[in-house]
Amino acid sequence: MRLLESIAVRGRSLPLEHYIDVVKEILRRKRARPVMIDIEGYVETGLEVFSGLEAIGTRLIPVAEDESELSAEVPIEQLGFYDNVIGDSARVYTDLLELLERDVPTPLLRIKNLSNDTVTVWAKLEWYHPLSLSIKDRIAWYMVKRAREHGLLQAERIYEATSTNTGLGIVGIANYLGLKTRVYLPITAQHCVDYLFEALGSEVVRVPTQLTVEAVKKVVEDAKRDSAHVLNQFENDNNFIVHLKYTAKEIDYQLRKMGRRPRAIVSGLGTSGHISALAVYFKSMYGDVKVYGVQPSKDSFIPGLRRVETGMKWLGYAELDGVADVPLEEAFNTVIHLARKEGLLIGLSGGAAFYAAKKLIEAGAIDGDVVIVIPDHGMKYIELLEYLIEKCVEEPGGARE
DSSP: OEEEEGGGOBOOOOOGGGTHHHHHHHHHHTEEOOBEEOTTSBEEEOHHHHHHHHHHTOSEEEEOSSGGGTTOOEEGGGGTTTGGGOOOTTOOOSSHHHHHHHSOOOOEEEOGGGOOSSEEEEEEETTOSSSSSBTHHHHHHHHHHHHHHTTOOTTOEEEEEOSSHHHHHHHHHHHHHTOEEEEEEETTSOTHHHHHHHHTTOEEEEESOSSGGGGHHHHHHHHHHHTOEEOOTTTOTHHHHHIIIIIHHHHHHHHHHTTOOOSEEEEEOSSSHHHHHHHHHHHHHHSOOEEEEEEEOTTOOOTTOOOGGGOOTTGGGTOOSEEEEEOHHHHHHHHHHHHHHHSOOBOHHHHHHHHHHHHHHHTTSOOEEEEEEEOBBSGGGHHHHHHHHHHHOOBTTBOOO
């Protein structure tokens, strides 16, 4: 048996649903069977295994010399499983794409005001990305990367529905690659967002919808008319895969370095890409990790979050332990509390996740090491913050409980 660099092995693309069970099995057993390849390096046997290893990001692929070796198994740590989430301490990069891929992991910060003798709360700070200052840089980069690899950007024009962050990531990458972009914003996106996109040179179209996902049909129709490519973050499996390959594995690697592992994950529901990947990863790897989703309460709007009933492609893979409803005002009050107690001004979706985690801790539902994913920073929500401060904060230095 040989261990080959992953770039030396190739295989046709399979839909995620064809190999998601193989991904779970590899993570559960922490071992993988080898594949067989032809003389040109294409997978002949074990395409599901190859796809699974590619999705979780092993540096090496086990390759059998003959069929008698196909029943063997190789520990994934021998395949360089964690190599792609171990960054370069010097943090020097030759171009933007290298920065997006190799500037990992994002910080994991202990939150003192929610930690006690039985619970240690960690915040995964996902605003440490250069384009949108949010977790959405991950999917923007990976969707564009895979589209280029499959020759889907020949028209040199990308259209995308976005509330803000995914669009900022896509536009930044497209500008670097010399591609044109058009973003479609729902009426719920802040007005100042238009100026960000216009500064970046992107076309901006406002659509009369409350939710970004509701604009996808128009985006697809316009793209077909104009021969543009639609990445479609709501249906593109690379949205899920990049969080499996990076976000989840980073958290695992960071905690392992401290001799810890998570007992619970709390994160928002948006496209469902990152929370579904986190649930698949940690429930497969460790079995007893609880994963809770966070959504806006009914009749509430929280940027970046939406409710389960609006439809989410990858949630069926996730096996969540529960979904918490959070009102906008509680998410905002939590943002203010964290800013004044921890010095962190986080976005409102992160505030909602913190609020939900606090309630779960108080109820005794979770303990041990708890990780909360913070998708972005609060500075981009200045219009909404202005409104909420006037509504929710009674006097300087105090917020309503």
